[in-house]
Amino acid sequence: MNKPMALVGLAAATTLLLAGCTSGGGAPAAESAAPSEEAAGAGAELVIWTDAEREEAIATAAAAFEEETGATVTLVQKNFEDLRNDFVAQVPTGEGPDITVGAHDWLGALVAAGVVSTLDLGEAAGDFEPVALEAMTYDGQLYALPYSLETIALVQNVDMVGEEAPATWDELVQRAEEAGAERPIAINTAGETGDGYTMYGFQTSFGAPVFVQDESGSYTTEVGMGGEAGEAFARWLHENGTAGSGIISTTVDYDINNELFNSGQAPFTVQGPWAMSAFTDVPNIAVHPIPSAGGEPAAPFVGVQGFYVSSQSENALLAQEFLVNHLATEDAQRALYEADPRIPAFTSLAEEVASDPIIAGFLASSQNGVPMPSIPEMGAVWDLWNAAEVQIINGADPVATWNQMVSDLEAELG
């Protein structure tokens, strides 16, 4: 009766199945990098993975590049969160891109996976902020072209506590109390998950870095959080936690943090530039480096975004040419900034955009900062570190909990 129809259905199903088979079985998927037959004759093709925010800015730089070299540039848009795992998984199979956008704290994992190539910026290196280059350096070798910095800073409500920055934690609390605020400061702990990232500025002001840095600025795997300094920070956390003054509590997550500041319940907060759009109800905002809690300058983590070159790239020369001579230029960097405003890693551009006092505040904070460690072991560190901080804030014995965390970490890192 319906024989033709049944056959159509079957054939359609088979077709789908065969199409599915290719991606399931690991043959080159349609959007992947494998250059086709025609491309090899017509000129090389550079495949770049990017996220949506940066796609257009890169396309502008790519157009000039295409014109000059005759090569074609193919941009593949992906979710930023997927880039790292996809890059590690696909480069060894020969299907990855030539270049990918990425964050500097992936670097250790990328080096361990052997999927990134070194980069030589030559004279262009002098155009970039030192902390950005340091972040993209692993074991003395530069692996990526940095283009933006991000960090957290002290954000304050000028109408409540004035323009001036508090120099210390105690001064901050005192000024907030004089202003009659409900809470002196909103600090995001990611709820019960814990957020060592936000707390790190205060921690470094006690002289307890997460890892010891060697002379070149590279992190060693020696845990720096133990000993007297770390214990002092733990005690400070406990004193300001639920069992003490209650200023820091694990009930504050990202949204509550921003709500507390935006509604004027807290005149200070520690946040990054990405949260500024949430503060629409605060007319006058000032941004300053994080005040010291333990006496030494507070050094928050600096995150750096950049461009990595695949170690399996068949277009190593072309990729280097594109990055150094077409993306490491002021025009290209400005296009990237305009597409997705983050603090530029390109020094002259950073100085230019610093005419905005808020950006200047974040820039000043980043200049005090240290790159977030990029060694692969950092993943284990976050889990243990965040958990210990949450337990201390919630009233656990500070010194014992902290030292337990440090010794667990040392065991984990071997």
Added chain:
Amino acid sequence: MTQLQTSTPPQASSPERTPRLESHARAWAGTGWGFVVKLVLMALVNALGVAIAISAWQAGSWLVLGAIVVLVAVADWVYFSRRTLPLKYLLPGLAFLAVFQIFLLVYTAYVAFTNYGTGHAGSMEQAVEAALIQDERRDPESPDYPLAVVERAGELGFAIVDDGAVRVGAAEEPLTDAPDATLGDGGAPTEVPGWTVVPRATILTDTDLQGRVAELRVPVSDDPEDGSIRTREGATGAVYTSTLVWDEQAQTLTDTETGTVYAPSDDGRFVAPDGTALPTGWYVGVGFDNFVRAVTDARLAGALGQVTWWTFAFAVLTVLTSFGLGLLFALIYNHPGVRARRVLRTLFILPYAFPAFMSALLWRGMLNAEFGVINDLFFFGADVNWLGDPWLARFAVLWVNLWLSYPYWFLVCTGALQALPPDTIEAATIDGAGRWRRFRSIILPLLLVSTAPLAIASFAFNFNNFTIIYMLTEGGPGFPGNSGLGATDILISAIYQISGVAGGAADYGLASALSILVFIVIGVVSILAFRQTRKLEEFQ
């Protein structure tokens, strides 16, 4: 024994007794339109198959090539043979099963026996390549030399400009002065006697040539200590030095500066005698190591044990509580005496109609100890730390999941109750059975016949209910110690954590091993449970 027979479908034997139906294939009456359509469709399938086979051939994916050849051959045989009528209907489904289920399972099992993860992502060859890349460093003293790529009888070389003088060399031939060379406007040599200058545009658009230029190292002098010239983009060169040497025969990397020999180890890394290893490793088969590690590793085993019992407790308790509550409400709102039953029933479905992950996020906010509405309204503003205390957090997870899933059971039980045979219940009432007796001996057993398979499915679903855990507690509060797991983690969220997909160090081997264990657990529980439900059917 009679019970067993009723469980086989009665229809199975009936066609045998009806007059024998001619097979569709045998009833073929020449080339009709159907055959033409079939021919066209099969041609399309074959064309697609050949296209895939060709690209698999080019990519060197022999597994895909073999699979596609077999699939196309089988498809042609099935659809053009007259003896394969049932297969004509089964083939697409079977092929889907093979590709999407069996392949995934086999692949996961394969990964479970390797150490694939951070630091073990590629092959040994790639690890060697990476080690050499990471080792080669630019001489900090070296300036950028303007450079041209030159060619002589198929051999590539570099011509550089050093202080106005041109020097030329090749891989086996250290740099020598080339006094008669001419320089172009850009500062790079344009003509070198004895050599042909390769235009830069040619290099940049020829992938093959690019690879050769990128790999070319021209020694600065006879002394290897002086390093060699390499170029990164084909227009400038600089002096690079490297200390690692790959010995293909011995399969070792030797550091010529310190004399350290890095030999491959069993777990896929290059290790020196003193135990230090190079950062990049490769993945190797590790046998049952991952399975053994899950139960013996002191850091992991304790946490995984806790996670395992909580996974069972969570799945069982969720099904029991939500089934119980759903049934209770179904009984109440099925009573003819309740007014506006339909409106009320609709209202009960609301939580079910709301996306689960949104509800979980909403509950996370409501359960916040300081700002949450639960503590404010029901606990007089007391700071009950719902999400921070291990037992309260477990309770909160169960509570929210109950809230999310009882409407489903309400719906199912209402339907099942209305389908119960009224005469059986009436007969029981006439025999003098009380309300409780009727429920316990008739309604519940009959209800379970239709709902027990759903309960098992619900158990399997909740055993892997990642969403609620991830959105409500993210597995927290964390266990003390360094497992990275927490009190409300279930196996699937623990696997997610261990796999490193969320960031941090990945261990796909261990995560795959755990996935296999979860698969086995769910499989065994399902088989046992379905056997039990068959017993329930005996009631009928």
